[in-house]
Amino acid sequence: MEYTIFILILPFLSFLFLGLAGKWMSHRAAGLVGTLTLGAVAAMSYLTAFLYFTAPRLADGTFATLIPVNFEWLPFTSTLSIDMGVLLDPISVMMLIVISTVSLMVHIYSFGYMKGERGFQRYYSFLSLFSMSMLGLVLATNIFQMYVYWELVGVSSYLLIGFFYTRPAAIAASKKAFIVTRFADLGFLIGILVYSYYGGTFSFHPDSSMLMAGGAAMMPLALGLMFIGGAGKSAMFPLHIWLPDAMEGPTPVSALIHAATMVVAGVYLVARMFPLFIVYAPGVLHIVAYVGAFTAFFAASIACVQSDIKRVLAFSTISQIGFMMVALGVCTSLDPNLGGLGYMASMFHLFTHAMFKSLLFLCAGCIIEQVHSNEMSAMGGLRKYMPVTHIAFLIACLAISGIPPFSGFFSKDEILTASFNFSPIMGWVMAIIAGMTAFYMFRIYFGIFWGTENKELHEKLHPHENPLTMTIPLVILAGITCVAGFIPFGQFISSNGQAYHIDIELSTALTSIIIGVVSIALAIFMYMRPTQPVADSLARKFKELYTAAYHRFYVDEVYQFITHRIIFGCISTPIAWIDRHIIDGLLNFSAWSAYATSDSIRSLQSGRVQQYAFVFLLGALALILLLIL
């Protein structure tokens, strides 16, 4: 399968071509180049998936791990080097499908959404760069290759968030996203260094003799540090603050990067290192679960009160990634029948979530395109004007709320089962968060498509359905969302690689359905009608809580304080002052003292003969006296 290297090369070439020659190309041509390249990539990905999963399994019932391409890119020492290559195993192939599908949809969708925007060519070139980096990340054959592409997705995300570079909010958001994730990446990098020092390699399988010689004791540290990197990209608390702001980017970018692909890189990283986590660092894995659970709850509670629909979706993304982290974290064994179910559940949820969450974002883009605002107050009653978007949005809402037969039900059900197996408390916490998910999703659903219509605005703007380039991706993704749940996912991916048959456990399924339905009913009761007395009175009653949640529990303010007051105010400014005044001052002082010394003795060299004669005479007298005495 050597051709898989072209999955990386093609988007890179497209990036270079559009970046260099885009200036002289028409919008249509640039878009076509980008989209066709991605089409080719998607075709190759599907072919790879087909070939890979239809190939006969190995004797132990797992799929073979293939490395069709691998070469040394940068040597460090005799044993350590960064290799570049392509690794095919069940999760990387699954990610290939996710990335190329969503990316292709976004490429098509952007034709309509970005129509006439200044910098259209630049937009497509950045999309290509992102696709290349993300694909490289999942196909990495070793942890350092992953880190290389990890940095590249970070920068493409930076460039795309700041795409509208004349807007101050976009500039600030892009900067924040890059710096916060970069900070987390520092953890990742140190983790890699520790891993390579004690494991003797960058590959995913550390040298067993090194581990025997004491390296195993350091693996929890290495993996924990790597998880910090993953937590940064995947917006886990408290590193989540960049993601809501990242919504300043164009909406299709939010769908691609900040909902479906890049933000799940952290989950992918944990899944990639999963065999090591299970064996050497089960404690760290449970920390992953707790961080995930807290983040899921925290983000869900904020999502309940936001009024900007993209922000709600962003917090919902954070919350759902929390679900995936929990699923990985609650694993206690490599066997899916004995506590390893979460691995499969997490990957399954990653897959289904990518589809329905990008669908939600693309729908949001359609709506924003029509009403020119992100705020729910500009919407309401839109179901009459945009029927396709309405249905697609509803399907996605039902999926994320865990209502059968939509895809989210199946994956979330597996996560709940895994959590209940781990501990009943974890199970119930996750079930409640699932209920909150259904509640806030239907809150915005009713706010957008039902509720009070902003008639004044709508009469002016005449909202209507968007062109086909934008609606077709919606239909396709909605279709996938309807059927994806029936994929026998466990047949392809499981924690030990062997086929696992998914059973829907009736009690858990019923619990999750009931919680979902009750939450939706609550949302209907509170938000479907034009006026919302219940919601308003609740907001009044718990005013402090409501305000705190609306301001995202002031985490951003804490960060502001740390960066401005502590780093700039208490470290950088004093250092710069010391440098200018003390260190440089000492230098200037030494220069000055040399000057002052020479100034004070220069009168000796006055050039007046009388003075010299006088001094000469004095000296001679002194000598004579000395000789006589």
Next chain:
Amino acid sequence: MNFLSLYIFIPLLMLVGLWLAKGLKTVRGVMVVGSSALLMLSIGLVIAYLSARHAGAAAEMLFRAEMMWYPSLHIAYSVGVDGISVAMLLLSSIIVFTGTFVSWRLKPLTKEYFLWFTLLAMGVFGFFISIDLFTMFMFYEVALIPMYLLIGVWGSGPKEYAAMKLTLMLMGGSALLLIGILGIFYGSGGTTMNILEIAKLHNIPLAQQCIWFPITFLGFGVLGALFPFHTWSPDGHASAPTAVSMLHAGVLMKLGGYGCFRVAMYLMPEAANQMGWIFLILTGISVVYGAFSACVQTDLKYINAYSSVSHCGLVLFALLMMNRAAATGAVLQMLSHGLTTALFFALIGMIYGRTHTRNINEMRGLMRIMPFLSVGFVLAGLANLGLPGFSGFVAEMTIFVGSFQHFDAFHRVLTIIACSSIVITAVYILRLIGKILYGTCTNKAHLKLSDATWEERLAVITLICCMAGLGLAPSWISHMISNSVGPIVSQLIP
């Protein structure tokens, strides 16, 4: 005569040509022909060197030539190159080439400017090809003196002060250096000034090493912006004309790292092992301190100067780790920092030439006004913060991985601290880009400014291509450097 001597003869011919030249066109012609010839020579040298190695040449230095010119003190004009000097020569000729184009429209006294510029270049080339301590020192001085005039005459701002400060500090460094060199010469028995032979003798007593090592290291370290002797760098760079900043930060500061490695550490390995930790701490401070300082500067050139302090600190830091991978990383970092910082200074000069301000609070939204320069600036910024695909990433990662392989926990902790500079670098780079390039321009005078001219484009594109080339296909040069670093490092490992 050995073809390495062309590195001296071409600049000499250029000097003669410039001296005879009448009119701007001839001056430019001489510079373009000369600097292209030097660039070709360097590319040729890389190819010749690699093919010689490929053919199995095992000597430490290739293309050796020697001519005694002061026998009573055993001072010889003796040249030779290994992978490290080949890399440095390549870097120098790229910077000289691009610097020529950046100074294209410089006024007044263009001819005199280029005369000094060429003399400076000659000193740099001479330094890198020399393997005789004294000749090396002589070329070092040749490179230093023109700096004073270039800044004092063609500079901007408080140029006399800056020129004086820079020259005096570096002269102070070279005074130490002279003492150190004589100490090495007599310590090793006073029979030869040849670095390779002194290293082979390996007979300087430890007690003497402990005196000469810190002196020599400090002497070169001042040039490599070692904390706390770095303050000449911000002032000097801020006042220097663009191409001089490029040459200075891009190449001259590398003389410091190169000298520390080739002279101080190679010839006095035992002392380096014993006393290295003191300098290691100082360089560790440089790395973090420079980055933090850069965060709050408002002058474009100061930001880059402090960034240079941080990145050059990383060079010395990695050298002092005394293992092969880290030292390879250090040389890569010299190369990479040279290219990146030259590009940065070039772009800053171009922007300053148009807006007549370097204060970042007085510029906004330049992206719409001068897209080419702005895109170049973004790329330079991303390269500076270590984006994969550019040379900075390759160099930094080699340094970090190499340093972290140190068996001693103290060194590994220091490495982690040095790693943290990558976050701070991101902070000041993005702050800079966000402030001056993005947003909407509000200054009416800036709205009418023009984008880059052809010769500016040529310089910027050349530098970006070199950075990207090195960043995308690093393995050949990494091998080349690593093989040459080997003998020096094996001397250092007890």
